[in-house]
Amino acid sequence: MGAGIAQVAAQSGHNVVLVDVNQDQLAKAKAGIEKILARLVEKGTIASTEEVLSRMTFSSNMEDFKGSGLIIEAIVEKLEVKHAVFTAMEAVVDENCILASNTSSLSIASIGSALKKSDRIIGIHFFNPAPLMPLVEIIPSVQTSETVLKTAKEIIDSWKKVTVVCKDTPGFIVNRVARPFYGEALRIYEEGMADFATIDWALTELAGFRMGPFTLMDYIGNDINYTVTETVFAAFYYDPRFKPSFTQKRHMEAGFLGRKSGRGFYDYAEGAIMPEPTKDPVLGQKIVDRVLAMLINEAYDALYLNIGTKEAIDLAMTKGVNYPKGLLAWSEEIGLKKVYNQLQELFEEYGEDRYRPNVLLKRLAK
Numbered sequence: 605m606g607a608g609i610a611q612v613a614a615q616s617g618h619n620v621v622l623v624d625v626n627q628d629q630l631a632k633a634k635a636g637i638e639k640i641l642a643r644l645v646e647k648g649t650i651a652s653t654e655e656v657l658s659r660m661t662f663s664s665n666m667e668d669f670k671g672s673g674l675i676i677e678a679i680v681e682k683l684e685v686k687h688a689v690f691t692a693m694e695a696v697v698d699e700n701c702i703l704a705s706n707t708s709s710l711s712i713a714s715i716g717s718a719l720k721k722s723d724r725i726i727g728i729h730f731f732n733p734a735p736l737m738p739l740v741e742i743i744p745s746v747q748t749s750e751t752v753l754k755t756a757k758e759i760i761d762s763w764k765k766v767t768v769v770c771k772d773t774p775g776f777i778v779n780r781v782a783r784p785f786y787g788e789a790l791r792i793y794e795e796g797m798a799d800f801a802t803i804d805w806a807l808t809e810l811a812g813f814r815m816g817p818f819t820l821m822d823y824i825g826n827d828i829n830y831t832v833t834e835t836v837f838a839a840f841y842y843d844p845r846f847k848p849s850f851t852q853k854r855h856m857e858a859g860f861l862g863r864k865s866g867r868g869f870y871d872y873a874e875g876a877i878m879p880e881p882t883k884d885p886v887l888g889q890k891i892v893d894r895v896l897a898m899l900i901n902e903a904y905d906a907l908y909l910n911i912g913t914k915e916a917i918d919l920a921m922t923k924g925v926n927y928p929k930g931l932l933a934w935s936e937e938i939g940l941k942k943v944y945n946q947l948q949e950l951f952e953e954y955g956e957d958r959y960r961p962n963v964l965l966k967r968l969a970k
């Protein structure tokens with residue numbers, strides 16, 4: 605991920621030092637960037653590879669960060685390793701250097717606690733692959749100064765990215781609001797309401813999502829997707845809304861990780877036949893209504909708790925995970941009363957907290 609971020613920065617005109625402890629990873633990053641830049645030259649997007657590469661230094665020595673104005677850390681997701689690296693980075697740079705993390709699941713406050721001057725910490729969270737995905741979540745923590753927030757946002761905006769500012773809470777906006785896309789689809793499958801192919805068909809063909817949840821989970825990898833769900837679940841003090849699924853856990857345990865292992869919810873072996881969906885429009889609509897109501901509920905929860913503004917929450921889902929519409933705008937199109945009633949019916953029928961309608965949605969619907 606770091607290589608992609610470095611490429612974006614260099615293409616935007618910055619001098620970039622890409623540091624990794626692992627020489628093989630550095631060589632891989634350099635070769636990968638060269639290949640991508642060559643393709644961009646062919647397409648006419650950039651004039652020459654040399655022009656961009658001349659601004660990049662590949663190094664395994666953090667001393668080379670000297671003189672930097674911004675460092676974006678994208679190393680292993682382990683707090684103790686990040687702490688050691690942030691301490692070492694702070695010793696090299698001057699006091700105006702912004703120190704940012706690309707973490708997906710750790711709190712920015714906890715990372716910043718390693719710093720002497722902790723008001724320079726901020727989350728700058730890219731989506732993979734960084735050169736292609738437009739969204740960047742900017743996450744000030746309780747320590748972050750206004751100037752650091754303003755400067756970091758201005759820099760990333762100048763890289764022609766779509767930035768949204770969000771609170772330092774688990775999953776930020778995208779990885780929090782998107783949970784029901786997987787969780788509710790898995791639940792629908794577990795109840796025997798529909799199979800993987802039918803759920804994927806309903807959400808792509810009837811709702812307009814680019815990929816169905818099972819195809820997407822196979823793409824992301826069941827190990828990665830399951831771990832994110834489990835992390836978010838624990839981070840929210842085991843709120844039942846985020847409860848992970850045994851179906852996904854068993855797939856992960858069996859090594860059915862998705863495309864990368866040749867089998868996930870679907871079989872990707874050569875010659876394997878993809879299962880056909882049951883194209884029943886009534887069943888399809890039921891699936892869409894339920895998943896969408898759960899997603900919208902999560903978007904309202906994020907809005908209610910000021911995780912981001914209405915605009916930020918809708919932009920995050922369209923630009924970070926390619927949803928066909930922002931969920932809040934979508935809810936207005938469907939009708940807030942209708943969405944609220946759907947959730948209330950589910951809540952009454954199941955008696956489970958996961959279906960409780962968000963209070964802001966309830967107030968607005970009323």
Ligand SMILES: NC(=O)c1ccc[n+]([C@@H]2O[C@H](COP(=O)([O-])OP(=O)(O)OC[C@H]3O[C@@H](n4cnc5c(N)ncnc54)[C@H](O)[C@@H]3O)[C@@H](O)[C@H]2O)c1
Binds near residue numbers: 606625731732
């Ligand atoms: N992969 C994604 O889709 C994605 C998306 C958004 C955010 N992130 C976040 O980005 C970070 C990196 O994720 P990734 O998937 O690129 O991981 P990765 O394991 O592919 O890469 C991590 C790199 O960090 C290097 N590294 C490890 N310890 C180091 C140290 N002490 N000093 C310097 N380099 C060190 C490793 O050699 C490796 O090249 C994580 O915090 C992750 O949460 C990842």
